[in-house]
Amino acid sequence: MNFFEFMSRNWREVLGLTGEHLLLVAASTLIAVAVGIPVGLLLTRRASLKRPVLAVANVLQTVPSLALFGFLIPLPLVGGIGARAAVVALVLYALLPVIRNTVTGVEGVDRSVREAAVAMGMTDRQILKQVELPLAAPVILAGVRVATVISVGVATVAAFVGAGGLGMLIYRGLRQNDDKLMLAGAIPAALLALAADAGIGLIESRLRARRRVAVKRNVVARRLAWAALAVVILAGAGFALWLRSGKADVRVGSKDFTESVILAEIYAQGLEARGLKVERRYELGGNLAHDALVAGEVDVYPEYTGTSLMSILKRPPSTDARAVYELVKSDYASRFDVEVGPPLGFEDTFAVLVRSTDARRLNLKNISDLTPHAPRMRAGFGQDFMSRPDGYEGFARAYGLQFQGRPREMDLSLSYRALAEGQVDVIAGNSTDGMIATLGLTQLEDDRHYFPPYEAVLLLRRDALERLAPAREVLQRLAGSISTEEMRRLNYEVDGNKRPAAEVVREWRKTKGL
Amino acid sequence: MKSQSSNQPTDTVVHFRGVTYAPPGVNAPIIDALDLEVRRGETLVLLGESGCGKTTTLRLVNRLLEPTAGEVLVEGRDTRAWDAIELRRRTGYVIQDAGLFPHFSVGRNVGLVPVLEGWDEPRVSARVEELLRLVGLDPDKFSSRLPAELSGGQRQRVGVARALAADPPLLLMDEPFGALDPLTRAALQREFVTLQKRLNKTVIFVTHDVREALMLGTRVALMSAGRIVLLDTPGAFLDSEEPHARAYRETLALPEGL
Numbered sequence: 001m002n003f004f005e006f007m008s009r010n011w012r013e014v015l016g017l018t019g020e021h022l023l024l025v026a027a028s029t030l031i032a033v034a035v036g037i038p039v040g041l042l043l044t045r046r047a048s049l050k051r052p053v054l055a056v057a058n059v060l061q062t063v064p065s066l067a068l069f070g071f072l073i074p075l076p077l078v079g080g081i082g083a084r085a086a087v088v089a090l091v092l093y094a095l096l097p098v099i100r101n102t103v104t105g106v107e108g109v110d111r112s113v114r115e116a117a118v119a120m121g122m123t124d125r126q127i128l129k130q131v132e133l134p135l136a137a138p139v140i141l142a143g144v145r146v147a148t149v150i151s152v153g154v155a156t157v158a159a160f161v162g163a164g165g166l167g168m169l170i171y172r173g174l175r176q177n178d179d180k181l182m183l184a185g186a187i188p189a190a191l192l193a194l195a196a197d198a199g200i201g202l203i204e205s206r207l208r209a210r211r212r213v214a215v216k217r218n219v220v221a222r223r224l225a226w227a228a229l230a231v232v233i234l235a236g237a238g239f240a241l242w243l244r245s246g247k248a249d250v251r252v253g254s255k256d257f258t259e260s261v262i263l264a265e266i267y268a269q270g271l272e273a274r275g276l277k278v279e280r281r282y283e284l285g286g287n288l289a290h291d292a293l294v295a296g297e298v299d300v301y302p303e304y305t306g307t308s309l310m311s312i313l314k315r316p317p318s319t320d321a322r323a324v325y326e327l328v329k330s331d332y333a334s335r336f337d338v339e340v341g342p343p344l345g346f347e348d349t350f351a352v353l354v355r356s357t358d359a360r361r362l363n364l365k366n367i368s369d370l371t372p373h374a375p376r377m378r379a380g381f382g383q384d385f386m387s388r389p390d391g392y393e394g395f396a397r398a399y400g401l402q403f404q405g406r407p408r409e410m411d412l413s414l415s416y417r418a419l420a421e422g423q424v425d426v427i428a429g430n431s432t433d434g435m436i437a438t439l440g441l442t443q444l445e446d447d448r449h450y451f452p453p454y455e456a457v458l459l460l461r462r463d464a465l466e467r468l469a470p471a472r473e474v475l476q477r478l479a480g481s482i483s484t485e486e487m488r489r490l491n492y493e494v495d496g497n498k499r500p501a502a503e504v505v506r507e508w509r510k511t512k513g514l
Numbered sequence: 515m516k517s518q519s520s521n522q523p524t525d526t527v528v529h530f531r532g533v534t535y536a537p538p539g540v541n542a543p544i545i546d547a548l549d550l551e552v553r554r555g556e557t558l559v560l561l562g563e564s565g566c567g568k569t570t571t572l573r574l575v576n577r578l579l580e581p582t583a584g585e586v587l588v589e590g591r592d593t594r595a596w597d598a599i600e601l602r603r604r605t606g607y608v609i610q611d612a613g614l615f616p617h618f619s620v621g622r623n624v625g626l627v628p629v630l631e632g633w634d635e636p637r638v639s640a641r642v643e644e645l646l647r648l649v650g651l652d653p654d655k656f657s658s659r660l661p662a663e664l665s666g667g668q669r670q671r672v673g674v675a676r677a678l679a680a681d682p683p684l685l686l687m688d689e690p691f692g693a694l695d696p697l698t699r700a701a702l703q704r705e706f707v708t709l710q711k712r713l714n715k716t717v718i719f720v721t722h723d724v725r726e727a728l729m730l731g732t733r734v735a736l737m738s739a740g741r742i743v744l745l746d747t748p749g750a751f752l753d754s755e756e757p758h759a760r761a762y763r764e765t766l767a768l769p770e771g772l
Contacts, residue, residue, distance in 0.1 A: 112611050121630060131615055
């Protein structure tokens with residue numbers, strides 16, 4: 001399936017996401033303008049405020065967008081996940097260019113013109129409205145233009161907090177190593193940016209031209225047109241926000257990788273089969289899913305006991321699966337009022353992988369078999385594995401591994417490819433990854449039991465469990481229902497065969513008789 | 515108020531009394547204990563080299579600046595006691611590069627103060643037409659143009675028309691013809707003399723051009739380092755032995771030797 005076939009089959013979704021993207025950008029730019037221009041004007045009147053305010057706006061701009069989203073999640077009113085938080089973040093990014101250009105534009109008004117205005121006996125308000133603002137308009141508009149283009153870009157990150165938009169396609173594409181998906185997100189985003197740039201640029205150049213030659217203009221008609229445009233955009237944005245915050249019975253979240261989406265979808269479809277209205281807030285990056293659960297932005301999401309133990313509860317690693325589960329269960333209940341569902345039946349732990357040809361040639365079965373060969377082997381690990389407490393450092397120490405050079409840090413999905421193509425010799429993948437079988441890789445046994453158990457579970461807010469009778473029922477039916485092999489197959493259907501998760505899950509539910 | 519109770523001759527429009535002006539944070543004053551009376555209907559020229567304080571003196575009149583010490587009285591009232599907006603609207607102001615609003619048409623520029631004063635539309639446009647004719651511009655041709663579409667001389671005429679729009683009794687002109695080519699400047703200077711005979715405004719006129727000062731001024735105030743070193747009629751100026759005045763006079767004599 002080439003890109004054009006893909007587009008002709010999925011144009012509805014791409015169009016829908018483009019619409020969401022546009023609304024995010026329009027809403028945030030409008031707010032940034034409504035806030036930024038008055039703030040900028042204030043700064044031209046209160047010189048002492050100028051430095052601190054511009055400094056704050058500058059700093060805001062340098063905060064990485066994902067971090068900003070992370071900070072926003074726990075905040076009431078402005079935060080959370082979804083379009084609202086995304087708009088808040090986008091506004092914060094768009095403020096700087098708007099404020100700065102407002103200040104620059106107003107301060108750039110010819111001194112003699114300003115002096116003449118004062119000397120004519122114009123009041124400060126009249127000077128602002130009749131002289132400074134109209135003369136600064138092209139510069140201010142240039143700032144709005146920059147803000148808009150920035151927003152189109154940053155809005156792709158909004159997918160992390162479940163705000164939708166074209167970022168959904170880009171991240172799905174990155175995760176599944178699928179160029180078509182990435183292009184389907186990136187091309188419309190680029191076109192949006194170009195269109196916004198050109199469109200506002202056109203207004204800008206018309207404003208500049210008006211200064212040189214007298215143009216007949218119909219003030220009333222123009223104002224009406226602007227007002228109509230604003231109403232349309234606001235109404236659209238409001239409608240979209242209203243749709244998103246619609247009255248779902250339960251909000252199901254997932255982390256930002258395929259398996260998590262599949263597990264979330266399995267639960268979501270189970271709830272829907274019992275007549276509940278489900279809102280899906282998938283693909284939440286980093287620890288956003290946890291933050292969203294605690295903040296009540298989602299009611300449930302799939303997690304792994306080992307991750308909960310170490311990343312969330314910050315407890316030391318442990319190798320006893322039973323003990324870890326019980327510990328996580330009691331801690332979540334007391335600290336977050338969250339119920340840990342029964343294990344789903346498989347573990348998604350780190351899988352130390354080598355090429356099957358090497359495994360046969362060197363007779364590798366266990367990780368400890370690797371130790372004597374390690375100095376001649378190159379390792380490539382994901383960023384996650386390199387940095388987490390149960391990751392590389394302890395792993396190398398536990399097995400006395402000394403690889404050739406320092407392990408290369410690379411994207412997880414790329415590391416599979418690098419291994420298969422012989423660019424590295426050892427990687428740490430996920431035990432449920434569908435690519436293990438298809439790429440001819442062999443998983444080595446964790447014979448020293450270094451890796452903590454990563455049993456897949458569903459985490460549910462207690463209040464949701466009490467509110468919704470079917471929630472517990474579905475949870476019980478899923479207990480122990482998915483084996484490692486099944487999970488690998490489901491992952492492969494989505495990642496390898498590029499099929500939609502919802503469809504794959506629907507089939508699986510049928511074969512399971514659910 | 516002290517200023518109003520004192521014996522003001524009714525024909526003094528602007529009165530500087532011991533005025534010193536130093537910008538905040540600067541010790542050396544730009545204007546140093548200046549005394550000056552401007553009489554009704556006269557054209558008082560402030561003549562001096564760059565930095566002597568003549569523009570600052572002008573800006574103290576319509577309260578673009580306020581004195582550090584002493585007081586500036588306009589119509590017998592301290593500028594600080596005036597409502598600044600009211601004071602400025604009855605004081606016409608013309609500056610070197612005209613300071614026209616580039617986004618306003620010529621007509622709108624000229625009609626600015628009348629509009630601010632709340633005149634109705636027909637009265638404003640009638641006044642704009644009248645003033646454009648007065649400064650020698652055809653209203654039908656120029657009214658709707660933008661400043662960028664005018665020559666330097668035309669812009670300056672519009673600047674004068676704008677300053678006169680609300681019929682202010684007092685007119686401040688800061689090197690209004692300074693940036694013009696010599697022929698245009700000469701033409702505007704001649705027209706100014708004619709205009710001034712008709713309108714009989716009180717004018718304070720700043721220039722560094724001694725010819726212009728002698729041609730236009732009823733009296734000439736020669737300024738140096740923030741003080742007035744000579745204040746007299748053009749005729750007396752030419753006879754003065756004051757060193758600065760002699761230096762200026764010598765520049766006039768130069769062409770004869772060529």
